[in-house]
Amino acid sequence: MLTNMARRRTLIRAGRVVDASTNLGPAVILLDGGDIVAAGFPTDIGDVPDAEVLDLPASVVMPALVNAHCHLDLSNLDPRPYDGDFSAWLDGIRTGRPTADDAVAAAVRHGIHLSRLGGTGVVGDIDGRASGIPARELRADGLAGxxxxxxxxxxxxxxxxxxxxxxxARWPVHETGCVRMGISPHAPYTCDTGIYRAAAALPAPMATHLAETPGEADSIDELVEVLAMRPVAAAHVNYATDEQVRQLAAARTTVVFCPRAAAYFGHRSHGYRRMIQTGVNVALGTDGLPCLDRADRLSVLDDMRLLHRRDDADPVALLRMATTAGAVGLGLDPDLVTLAPGPIAGLIALPYDVADPVDPFVQVLLRDDAPAWVVR
Ligand SMILES: [Zn+2]
Structure with a gap:
């Protein structure tokens, strides 16, 4: 693995490279330290005599992934069964979630570790106690978001x-470093519009949970004016009418769809493709570890795989949701997660079978391998 600290030129020769708008191979990526200089077919780049060469002939190399909605402070709680009783489930989370500062920090560190194992380079993380501890742990790791x-x-x-x-209101407008502070009114059923308006008036990035259950669909109407004030990253939106989807598009709201979490709670007909067609920026998130299907990594890679296998979702559209759409939703430069020249949040590699005629990136979505970091 290369690190951003190493200021040297590296030529990655990969069987396939993909990003939100690219799927080609064999291909090369030229790096200067952790920054991309160029990516394309070998003939486009030519010889680079001074570069160190990294050969990955049976790998798909792609940008690090954006998990636009997670709860790293719940990462001490393993996946658990759900029996349909939401309030009993929530009680279990409330009593099991860490409260002491040390325990919160340990849970977040474990969540960061699992995120890295899943190829995550950028997160939109909810600090459930508004303690500032997750931000401190993210900065210590270098995980952006x-x-x-x-x-x-x-x-x-x-x-x-x-x-x-x-x-x-007193936070510096132009923060430096890889982690920005944001504000997230929890949901319309726990925050009145006064709180939403005050949060929306701040320059800080803003997120919320929205329309997770059928009973909350009306809350989109209640929040329309607030959403129109500025871009908001709205997690879930499992229930929305065509008219509400049009309003979300007009408001430049990012919908952060959490496919595995939605399936876990039995919300089975998310309109993500209808939303994208209507012009909504739809990103992917995992939500918290307790409602996922595995405890060995925390990554939207597994949500992409679910959507491809279950819905036959288009691979390039999925990668856009898992990279650039997520960055836009978090208010970050989408080129942090493309192969365009400049700084990147990282590169990951996933194996495929070169003898298999199926498109390598489709193979990645059909297989279960964990990603390896190429640049971090
Ligand atoms: Zn959530």
Whole structure:
């Protein structure tokens, strides 16, 4: 694995390279340290005599993935069965989630470790206690993205939510470093529109949970004016009418679809393809580890695989959802997760069978391999 610290020219020769708009091979990627200089067919790049060569003839090389909605602070809780009783399930999460600072930090570190094992280079992470601990752990690792402080606006938590909003108003507008601070009113059923309006008036990135269950579909109408104020990353949106989808597109809302989490809770007919056709930016997220199907990695790669196998979803559209759409939803430069020249959040490689006539990237989606980091 190369690191961004090594300022040297490297030529990666891969069986196949893919990004949100590219699928070609055999192909090469020329790097200067961790920055992309050029990517294309070998004849496009020519000889690079001073470069170190890395040969990956049976690998698909692609940008690191964007998990646009996760709860790393729940990573101490393993996947568990769901019996259809949502409030009992939530109670189990509330009692099992870490509360002491050390325990939160340990859970987040484990979540970061699992994210790296899944080829994740950028996250939109919900800091459920608005403690700042996840942001600190993300910065220590170098995992890029947005750490959203979550606001709960009911009962005694409301006062704390208002104090967090006051603090956030004093955050520097132009933050440096790989992790930005954001704000996330939890959901319309725990935050009133006053909290949503105050959050939307801030320059910080904003996220929320939206229309996860059928009973919440009306909440999109209640939030339309707030959503129109600025781009928001709205997790789930499992239920939306055609008119609501048009409103989300007009508001430049990013919908962060969490396919495995939706399947886990029995929400089976997400309109992600209809949303994309209507002009909504649809990204992918995992949501928290307790509602996933595996505990050995935390990555939207497995959500791409689910959608390809279950819905025959287009591979390039899936990669766009897992990279550039996620970056846009987090307010980041989408070229951090493309093969365009410049800085990148990382490159990962996945094996395929060169003797198999099936497109290598389709093979990746049909197989179960874990990614290996090429550049991090
Ligand atoms: Zn969530």
């Amino acid at each position: 947005v750490s959203y402080l979550e606001l709960i606006g009911v009962g005694p938590s409301r006062k704390r939510a208002m104090a967090t909003l006051d603090d956030a």
